[in-house]
Each structure stands twice: as structure tokens, then as C-alpha cells.
Amino acid sequence: MGMGIDVRNRMAKRAAEEVTPGMVVNLGIGIPSLVPNHLPGGMNVMFHAENGIVGMGESPVRGLEDENLCNAGGFPVTVLQGSSYCDSAMAFGMIRRGRVGLTILGSLQVSKRGDLANWIVPGKKVPGMGGAMELAQKARKVIVLMNHTDKNGAPKILESCTLPLTASECVDLVITDLAVFKVENGSLLLTELFAPHTITEIAARTGCDFSVAEDLRVIDY
Amino acid sequence: MGMGIDVRNRMAKRAAEEVTPGMVVNLGIGIPSLVPNHLPGGMNVMFHAENGIVGMGESPVRGLEDENLCNAGGFPVTVLQGSSYCDSAMAFGMIRRGRVGLTILGSLQVSKRGDLANWIVPGKKVPGMGGAMELAQKARKVIVLMNHTDKNGAPKILESCTLPLTASECVDLVITDLAVFKVENGSLLLTELFAPHTITEIAARTGCDFSVAEDLRVIDY
Amino acid sequence: MEMELEIKMENPFGKIATLEKAMEHFHDGMTLMFGGFGGVGSPPDLIDGILEKNIKNLVLIGNDTGFPEIGIGKIVSRGRAKKIIASHIGSNPVAGTLMTEGLLEVEFSPQGTLCERIRAGGMGLGAILTDIGVGHDLVSKGKKTMELNGKDYLIEPALTAEVSIVYARKADPYGNLVFDKSARNTNPLVAMAGAFTIAEAEEIVPLGSLNPEEIVTPGVFVDMVIPSGGVNWKWAWE
């Protein structure tokens, strides 16, 4: 990139723009976990974990981990002022009731209609859905952060997902290493691209058609 | 009576015999509330209230009532060591899950099959069922404490209840001012009578037939 | 709004407000859910605010109708509700009279079922299946039933409301709540079921002063917190 910021953090930084003050946010593992690093200081955001935490802070200093204070992925966290613990049923009640404003998830595939496929690769990997279905169906906004193509270069944004769905028509925004798409009325709108990538390049690496926003933004951070 | 103990307390004292150590007990208003006075000292019984208390103790000294510590009837109580507060949903979860060992309720009518009618007098009094249905259906043992006849002398123990039922075939034991009946296999067994009442008198004031236990006990406290 | 607040408190989430501000969320004909059990744990200032603003034709959802001048009873007794979903009205004779005269529609729900219906609403569920009231004329009337593993159940639909009002012992600026003894009762359930939830708190404490382990209602479910003047009714036992 040469911008002093790696691809993963660029994606996380873009996702962070979607976070508004006071929001309850649930982050998936991987790139989404980088999002908090890109929020303005002093922004009151409540990070939510499915196991029963509201108000997570940054990772603990090595050696100061608390085995009984971990996120849903099983990794040690800290909590901020105003945090609370609850049982996992209530943590999911928050999701189903629409009180979680934003979830940022990784995915294996996304369709142009916003279908999400991130829980199973038949015959290869059957990890189970965990809490992904609730988050995908019920968070008020669903953002997918993923590489534009898989490790073989095959598109992960498709006309229809070939992998079993986690939930259908649930994704609002897709942020890849190349571009940002909005899902609108069952089709994709390219709203942003990360410099130096081009629309042609993105079209070549995307498995379905998409519109291009009139005010297409080029992100150069 | 002449035994130095009034009728209401005699009934309560008999009911107290059904309480075993460690039991979770829910008491209705009225005569059932006298039961704790008749338990042996030091017996570990946990009194449960539908609003969300486990471990109630005796009534507070007048003037020391706490407006935020009341039983389900809205009257001030105290709590003992080992008590806990919960929301009302959990208080009823305890009942439905069968963790409440005993409930002692008042009633308007009871049938020989153990049907309970204690929530409504059509056209006269429509208070609503409150928590009576859950307690009647789900407490592991249901005892009714009531006068043998109504204020007009009409029997309250009947072949079939004439008032709408709270729950059917739920009562295990009926303790009146005259006698004690067990409900067994859909019929009544007279197991005890309070001195100086007689079987003949009880039969005359009961609205259905009943068997008499071979080892009929006469209670003279 | 900030100016009107007498409490000098940081308000980083904008949830702390005045009774006047809270009153903007009430209107005639609305569905209103309230915490409390026999009046214990019902929010006095919000109830008075509703009375003073002359809100009417309310559809109320809560455990009971309180006493005539205690808790939600103050609203019911003055004929401000057209309907209530509750488990009993026995402690408020005025409610019984209004019902008999056809001025108040009452939908009775067994107490534990009512609690679960409210909780289900708050948890984003559609309904619960219970065997309480199966075959019972009034309780099962108009309700779907289902057999599951050889047992019959009633489908008891979730309940939600446009606004929920609850009474808390303490609130922090995020709306985290703790309750006081048996005044907890239905409040944590009601707090989750409102599309907009207002907590009236005896005390508003700074962020971080509630132990995260002790918080009963996470502020996630609470949209507004107002300070309480405390209970202003005489209790039935007094």
C-alpha cells in the first residue's frame, strides 16, 4: 500500500467509520477485532460479547490475563466503566431484540442480495454456527469484512452463494481488501474503492454484476 | 375447642406437619400465613414468594416495615440468612420446574377428585388467578386450608366444583376446621378429624362421599 | 434538557433526562408496560406524570392493577386505561367495577405465564409453550395449542410495548440498573420488553460505580433514566 497502514487495518478503519456514539457493537474474530483501534478516542461505544459481556475494552497486558474474563472466542479481554456481565441467554436477547446496532463479521461468501455464508464448508469444515445466525439476522446493521477473493483467487462475492447460508439477505455492507459495496434492494452498489485498485480490477475479481455509485469514493488511507 | 388454640391455628398447625426440612414452601394469604408459627425452631425451610423472594422470615416489627420488601400479597416481610431476590419470571420458574415442594392455599371449593376452584365467583368477584394456577398445577404437594362450609353452611367439598376451576386434580390434602382428607385415586379419604367433631357431622357437611381411614386419627390440639 | 437537570452528572450516553423530557414519549392510546407487583416497585413520578399529562385510552401490560391509590392503580382508578393485560385485579376494587361496567377490558394471564410473555417480548422471541392453563376455559380461549413429545401446550405469545416504565434503586448514565429487594419483581422483564424503556431511579450514580457483576438490567435495554422523587403514596398496610 505504502500508506503506512496494512490492508487489514485499512479494512478495519473503514468499518470503524460505521460506528456511531453510544452504539452496541459485536465484533467477530479476525479482522473485525481490529476495529476498536480505529475509533476516535473517548467515543462511547459498548462492545458486546455473546458469552455475556457488555462494555469490553482492549486486550489485557500479557501476563495480566484473567481466565474468567474472555470474549466469545475464548480470548482474554478487559472491561470499561459501565460494563456489565449477564448470562448468555440475555446476551442473545440483546441481539434478537434489535439492541445490537452493528455486527462486523468475517465471511466465506456473500451474495449480491446480501446472503451470508460463513458457517460451514460441507465435507471439509463443520464448525457449527455458534452465534452467527442471530447476529446476521438481528443486528440492526451487518457488515462483512473479508478478502475479495479466496486463496485460489476465486471470487467470494457471488451471484448466489455456493456454500450453505448462515442467513439470507442480511448483509448491509461488504468491505474487502479492494472495495466497499452497499447491498441495496437486492443488488450491489460499489460505493468506494481502496487506492490503487480500479473498477476494472474489481469487476474482474467479483462473481456478480454491481452498480457504481455516482459519487464513488477512493479511499487512500 | 377449649385447647387454648383457635381453629385457624389448629388448621395451620396440622398443615405444618407436612413441612419437611429443606423444603421450599409457598404460602397463600390468610390461614396459610400462620403455618410458620407452628414449625419446630431451627427447621430449615425456605419460604418462597411469587414476586421474587426465597427465604422469607417473620413479619417485621411495626414501624420497621420496608416498603420494598413485601410478599406477593403486598405485605411487609423480612428475610433470613441464605435468602435471595430474583425477578418474578424466575420465581415462577421455580414453581413450574417442580422445585417448590409444597404450597398451602385457601380455596372456595374443592372436588373429591382434587379439583381446585379459588379464583373467581362469576358475576360477583373476578379478581384474576394471579399465581394460583402455577402453584396448583406444579407445586409437588398442594394443601388446601379452608372452612368446611361456606358462610351459609353449604359444603365447600363437593362431588364437582360449581365454580370455575383454577386447576383440575391438583389437590393432595384438604385441611378444614373439622377434618383432614387425602385425595387418592380420584376420591377422598378421611384421615383425621379435629376433636370434638364426629364422622357423622363431617358427612353431613360434606358435599360428596368419602372413605374413612382404618387408622383414623383424632387431633386434639 | 441538560440545563433542567438538577443532577450534576456526566451524561455521556445522553440517557439521563428530566420527567418533562420523558413525558414526550407518552400519548393517548399507546401500549404501556409497567414494572411492579402490588404497587411495590412501580415508578411514582412517571405514573404521576402520565396522570398530569392526562394521557388516556392506555393499553396497559403489567402484573396487576395495584391498589386504588398505589402504583399503576392511580391510572386505572381514574379510567385512563381502556385495556389491561394482567394476572389479577383483586387488590383494586375500582378496576373490578370498571370492568363490570364495560369501561375496562381485562385480559387475564396466569402470573408466571405473563412474566414469561413479557420476557419473551424483551428477548425477541415469538412465544413460549407452557402447560399452565391447558384445557382451562378462560386461559386457553382463543389460543393456539400444540402437542410436543406427547404433551399438550398452550402457545402464549410474547408481549411488547411502545414504552416500558420501571423503577430502580440505582441507575448509572448508561442505564445499567439495580433494584431494591422485592421491588425488583417484574421490573427487569418489563425493562427489556419496551421499544423505548424509561427507568425512574431512586439514585443516579456515576459510570463505573455499579459493580458489573451486580447489574440486573444492562443499560443496553434502557433508553432513558430519570431521577425519582420517591414513593408518594401510602401503603395498603400502613
Place this chain on the structure above:
Amino acid sequence: MEMELEIKMENPFGKIATLEKAMEHFHDGMTLMFGGFGGVGSPPDLIDGILEKNIKNLVLIGNDTGFPEIGIGKIVSRGRAKKIIASHIGSNPVAGTLMTEGLLEVEFSPQGTLCERIRAGGMGLGAILTDIGVGHDLVSKGKKTMELNGKDYLIEPALTAEVSIVYARKADPYGNLVFDKSARNTNPLVAMAGAFTIAEAEEIVPLGSLNPEEIVTPGVFVDMVIPSGGVNWKWAWE
């Protein structure tokens, strides 16, 4: 039993016991529900006790299969379970291998639905209605559906178990429990769903030393309390 107890504690409810005593409640082929989430908050001594007693053909119910040598994973990895109802097995590759080889039956339930099914069991309900997974091949497979107010729902049946095992920060002699931070997770739900519930506690404190407001699981749901030796596994992040 009393003699074996190292803790000098009044035992007025007879609930405080030893691991040996607790082990009498486990047998081959039983249905066992466990608290914990990724191993955090799972009871280490009870899990080791089950391993040492060589209990097998277990039907397990819980959030996940832990890690291979963490939490319930220790039991799963050794092939002691014939079936598990869980939301994911991703953190325990051995579970995946056993499943692929047909040695472990896995019933997947979405995490929040699983929590509610366990809670429903603990609360004496028959099922819950949720729209999570409606139309989803795997989740809706074999399940009844129902339309309610124009929306489709899945009927998700309640789950209970012969024995539930949970891990608590503190217990008192009545079995009242408090948990530690995110180690609470599914424990309060699992504690209610067992026909017989055993709590392993880091600390057993005298009756009256837990604040009644802070108790998360009332002892009403807890049949036995045993002292814990503490977590004896190395965490995935270590």
C-alpha cells in the same frame, strides 16, 4: 461424607458434599448438561471425576465442545460422548474428526436458541418460538413451525438433563451461587435445567455471607455443592 469434607462448614441443608459423593450421580448413557463457553466456566474437578470414573456413552448438552484439553473437551476428545447438542465444535478439532468418523453425533443449535432451550427446560416451559433459522435447512430440519401474527417461527423444544454441572465463584450451604465475570455465561441457565444440579465452587462461604441482591442462581435450583480445586488446564491463549 461429613468426615471427608475438608471444609469446616455448617451443612444445614445437606447440600455440601465431596467429589466422591457427587460421582454417585453419574452413569453410562446419561444425559449431562454442562456450563461453560469455550471452556471458560466449566467445572474442572467434576470433569476429571467423570473421566476417572470412566463414564461413557454420554449425551452432552452445552454451548460447545471446548478445546481438546480444556473444559468439556477433555471428555469429548476421549470419545466418552455419543452425542452432543451444541452451537459449535470449531475450537475442538477432535470433535470434528469424531463426528466425521461417525463416532459422535452432533446436533447443532444456534447459540442463542440453545441458551433459550436450556433456560426453557430450567423454567419448566415446553418450548420457545423463534424466527432464528426459519427456512434454514439444517436448523429447521425436523422441527415444527408455526405462524403467529403473520410471522413464521420455529418451535424450539426445551432441553433438560438428568444431571447439570456448573462452575461457580462462590456457593453458600443452600447452594446459592455467584459467578466470576464472563465465566457466568451459560452456567445460570444450565443450573436450572438439571433434574439434579451439582455446583463446583471455587469458594464455599457461610450462609448469610452472600448479599441476597447479588445471588445469580438461587439455591432452590442446586442440589449439591462441592469445593473446587480450581482450573487445572492450560488456556488456549497461554
